Amino acid sequence: MSAVIHASDLTKVFGKSIAVDHISFDVQKGEIFGFLGPNGAGKTTSTRMLTGVIPPDTGTATILGYDIRSEPVLAKQGFGVVPETSNAYADLTAWQNLMLMGELYGLPRTRAEQRSSDLLGMVGLLERKDQKVQAYSKGMKQRLILAMALIHEPELLFLDEPTSGLDVQSTIMILSLLRDLNKQGTTIFLTTHNMEEANRLCHRVGIIRAGKMVAIDAPEKLKTAIDRVHKIEVSFDRKIPDNTLAGLEGVMTVNRTGDKWQITTQNKDATIHSLAAFSQKNSAAIVTLNTLAPSLDEAFLRLTQETQP
């Protein structure tokens, strides 16, 4: 795999405040990369540096093999951007906005018309293509700017909070489109607050706090990595005497909740094996066995709070 985004030591300072502090990371071709962080952590500033909207104070970013500072036009030709706030021209119709984008990306007129028609159909706006954007709802505007970002079939798509404040219908439509685009080979850089969205969509996530990258990994690895103590929930088809599970290998504590046992362990694998052996030895069939990993929200909160000054 090759890096579609290569950020190295990116730094941005506004006055006395360091908005982005020497962050470095790669995003591989075909990946959906989630960029998470609390408000004011530096997500949007980082995205703006990566998309060439503002220059970094130090550091470099290579997008699709082009340095965003020295070859911005070549880099921008290959990616699309969906910002958090809709920035389609409100005085133009959806069709005119798409044609404008088509012309700015150098598409031949017939190709731009074909793409515009296809994309408006895809985002469910074809019937309202001749209506001025100022009359659109927030969800419609967001779907339109996604279509505008896709007009030139970009290899890479930057999205900044694409579903923030949207209705369920628009959210589902946008997330489904992103999955489809990724299946077709589009690399996606997604900035989001929504942990569930990141958890379901992203192959890897990067967490930024106070301008610094505090973690980059696959969501599942990130969730398990933050806790050295794991939780396992188990239930059997018959009553198990208290304290019998406490002596099993790897078990640290045992708590009964209803018909289930909640076990904490430092060695998940060994404990599951010993539970299986216990079940066999005592002829107590396992009814349910769940490993309770922390949610991405918990991982996010832990990672963003741990480093708080």
Add this chain to the structure above:
Amino acid sequence: MNPAGFSVQIRRAWVIAKKDIRIYYIKGPVLIFGVFMPLFMFLAFLMGGRQLPLSFLVSGLVGMTLFFTATAVSPAIFPWEGQAKTLERLASCPVTVEAIVFGDMIASTLFGIGITIITVIIGLVLGLSLLHGIMMLTAILLAAVCFSAVGMLLAVPPTNVPSNIMMLSSLIKFPLVFISGIFIPLEQMPPWGLALAVLTPLTYFTDLVRYAFTDIHYFPILIDIAALGVFTMVFTVVTMFLHKRTMPQRM
């Protein structure tokens, strides 16, 4: 074709110009302002009781019209687009800052030329004759580009509040009208007035228009054209350079 190449960027500047014309220029209030603002100033001086010939006043009207129309909207486009976040969209598209500025200049140049031609026709209807038509067209074209660059130069301060820029713009534009030989012939100006007049491109344009209508001019024609050309080049280069520096501060 290289998207960063000169010809591609010129084409994209034209796309931006078409967008500007559609969104900002073909609007009733803008057109009305473009025609009526210089017309009312002209009428104020015509009725002011000064014994100036009509040809002098119409030449001034043409000068004012082009100056006001070519600088009417362009200073506010960046603040408007900054406020609406559409400037961020343009900045993330494969167009250079120079192409964006040039696109805005093309739109304001065409708007200025269109309205000014109407003023020239008004002059002809009032009984003036066009003695040097080609010179008039050359002067209008050159000055329209020059004044568009002035308009873009006024937009350099990186504010996204259009009223701030419009106030600054009026503060600079109105005094220029009074020192450019529009209401007071250059021949009647005191030396200090003349020293100021040579510093503004509007002086040379008005001199050329007067020449086109009456065959009378203050500066040699070649000096008028050369001065307009130099002002145009300097303003264009400076405005592009400064916008490139201030653009990130608008985001």
